[in-house]
Amino acid sequence: MLDVASRPVVQPRTQRTRSTRILQLGLASGDLVVIVVATVLAVVGRSRLTIFRATDDVTEVAQSVGVWIVLAWMVVNLAVGTYQRSHLGVGTTEYAKVLAAAGMTAGLIGIISYLTKFNLSRGFFVLLFVVGVPLLLLWRWTARRLVHRLHLRGHLLTKVLIAGSAHHVDEVAAVLDRESWLGYRIVGALLPPTQALGVTPRGVPVLGLSTDTALATLDHEADLVVFTEGAFQSSTDFRRIAWDLEGHHVQMAVVPSLSDISSGRIMMRPIGGLPLVHVEQPQSLGASRGLKRTFDVVGAGVSLLLCSPIMLAVAVAIKLQDGGPVLFRQTRVGRDGELFECLKFRSMVVDAEARLSAVTHLKHDPEHVLFKAQTDPRVTPVGRFIRRFSIDELPQLANVIAGEMSLVGPRPALPAEVRRYSPDVQRRLHVRPGMTGLWQVSGRSDLPWEDTVRLDLYYVDNWSLVQDLSIVIKTIRAVLSSRGAY
Template identity: 30%
Template sequence: MVSKSLSVIGFKPDLRSGKGTQIQRGLIVRLLRVISLVILDALSLVLAWKLAIYYGTPIESVWTQEVSFLMLNVSVGISIFLTSGLYKAGINRRNYTRLIKAISLSEVLLLLIGFLYAPESYISRSTFLLSWLLSIAFICTARFLFDVVTNRLRSQGSVRHSVFLITDKEEQEEQICLVEKQNCYTVLGVADSSSLDLRNRDRTFAYLRELGVAEAFVSWSCIKNRLYICWHFYTAGITIRILPTKHEQYHPKSVMWMLGDVPCLTIPAPILAGSDFWVKRIFDLVSSSVLLMAFSPLYLTISVLIKLDSRGPVFFKQDRIGLHGKKFKIWKFRTMVTNAEKLQAGLEAKNEIKDGVLFKLKDDPRITKIGKFLRRYSLDELPQLFNVLFGEMSLVGPRPLPVRDVERFQKMHFIRQEVLPGITGLWQVSGRSDIENFEDGVKLDITYIENWSILMDLKILFQTVGVVFQKKGAY
């Protein structure tokens, strides 16, 4: 069973990469909605300002004569609507209370800007009040009419989002009624939980891509391997909507969303599926190339010290298990005697990792004098920049483990093999060798995979520098 887990047939990409770069499904419809609302709001603000000047008490001022103040009025209003979430889908654009608050805030900000920019100029109170009241009236009316027209078009089958339902058979009828009640979705198909099983998963996602599904409504209880499945939807550019369940559960990337009056969770798809991962790979390639050139004098110095300290090669290459269980040779500066792997069998009884999956020994007699120094400052890991350059590793990711360790994995542990291994990771900056239980390390790896982002990688890299200089947990 283990040998099958370690073998790889063909090439599979990193869990986060997606199958080719794909634009978020349904993006065009969403963009058209937002652009239409922005145009309506801008026209409403312009009309309100013009009428307020015409009917208000006339005062010659830059406020009423310069076009720049009119443009400022529109820009401030649109910006506040945007930051207030009034261009989001669903009930957000119909939240008239929030609209009135946003319009009022924009008017106050305009007064403040006008005072700071041109304190000697004035605007009549009647013009200001008329502009405020007319803006509220026009924008709310425009939003109401927009909804009326949109609902009419949707009743005729236009501007709808194509969706697919995956839910248990006994709940399908109820869930279909809940989705169709919203009058903004076209249900292209329904499947039960078996469609997400391992044997059916690839066919299901290929079928969803073929249908052009924008969103998938999934019952949380249908997803057995939630971390894996959620990343598949995410990298396919499909927004996943988690249907209501009696049990309160969530995913780290999920946000609250209303399905009518029912609160649900959703995991929104990125605008460009897989783009973040390819930014990560480009960063890895550029950084490893630059660091290899910058550290070349250090590489030479360490090589000389290793040769002077003990017999044997400068570099140590070992089989490690990488992406999807594929073996590769990891590069390190040699820190042990040349027959270290043969001697390990006699030291297994002294293993300090409680569950025995990994092998760690604080005062390992196999380590050379220069090896102790290199390990203390993690300098022995520097040659792994070659592995990063060759695409076998990343700067940040779960550490690749020896064959001996992976052969002791349980089924749940293999999720960490679905992403590219790294030189450093959340495990390393959270204690490095001080973690005594393999399960604790796996939890950190899963936390990394669940919450991964480019910003998270950068934070781990900066934390790694601090951990190395403090020599925390290194031996």
């Protein structure tokens, strides 16, 4: 156990701690501005909107309690934990806490108004939260995007030590490196005494032994210690490490031997001091039932109606270009291995399939199962444009309505590709293929095959309607950015 008394006291407010405090203060300041604006708009709206009955004292009443309402909302935000460091920048917890704070504030105002018989305008009350809550969520989303950009530019980073066996350290390091927008900078690794290495196979420098975790953490001024399998031999060892780090402003995280499982499938239930992690079964069956099908039919029908002018213009352009067919039909593999004709606007020359062997050397990733080339000479000028914005895939809306595809799902694979699938990858076929999916919104053709498979399997196992809606929204941004589209 670390002799804390023999070590100099680490200053609690390092540069990174001050940066975190500045971030929290910035969020709180933004919340304050948004709530004040919402209060003012609620007063103006109550006075000006004709749906409310005219009254002369709304402004005076609002002015008398407005400051207290703003103060109460900010205090509840603080009490609920909307500014906690662990909830900022990633996940839905931050947004959930903002909503919870708004609900508690509304309830608090309602209860106090009732008990004191205060004549608070109901129109003002409703407008305050109808306007304020969306503005707060929009502000938090904007702030999150800004923080992510700062992370990518090397600012507001969290120094991370990873303790555990070399293999598990590399697994965690791969995730943190891939998701660089999270702002984690890996300082090094701490391995068990049985592994005498200078660096891990992935190249993470080894800074010491996992048995000296507390000492190494303070020596290297780490902000976060991530414990993976092999980091400690017993729960007593971990408890002692936690004791040694107490008061030193260091966060601790334990990585269970689980991966690619969404938070919605995980529930922590402590029993007698033993933290049991309950994991729901995979959700691939849910992705094939009525709710998702209804979402597909309604979404595809509306999209087809809205996009019909664009589709007509593209069809005319393709026909005028070379007189060839407008649509390209290709056999793809659907759910449970069923074959279907996948429709696309033709973006290549008429004899593209016959010329495939002549361009295979242009494949951008030889290890990738899919054939994609950034400079494929078979693509026509019109094809280049419609591929850039994924307009070539709009005819697949007909496949969705026919039940052969879904709006969201794994990429529809070619039969030749499926024949090369390993048993694990075959699980992609448990759901209908999609016009868009996690793979498409995470880099499209720029992703290596391993990440493509990982994202598709994650989608199959962790399906939810909320996730589908999120992917559809992200697809719009991915299409407009054109990253990985060729």
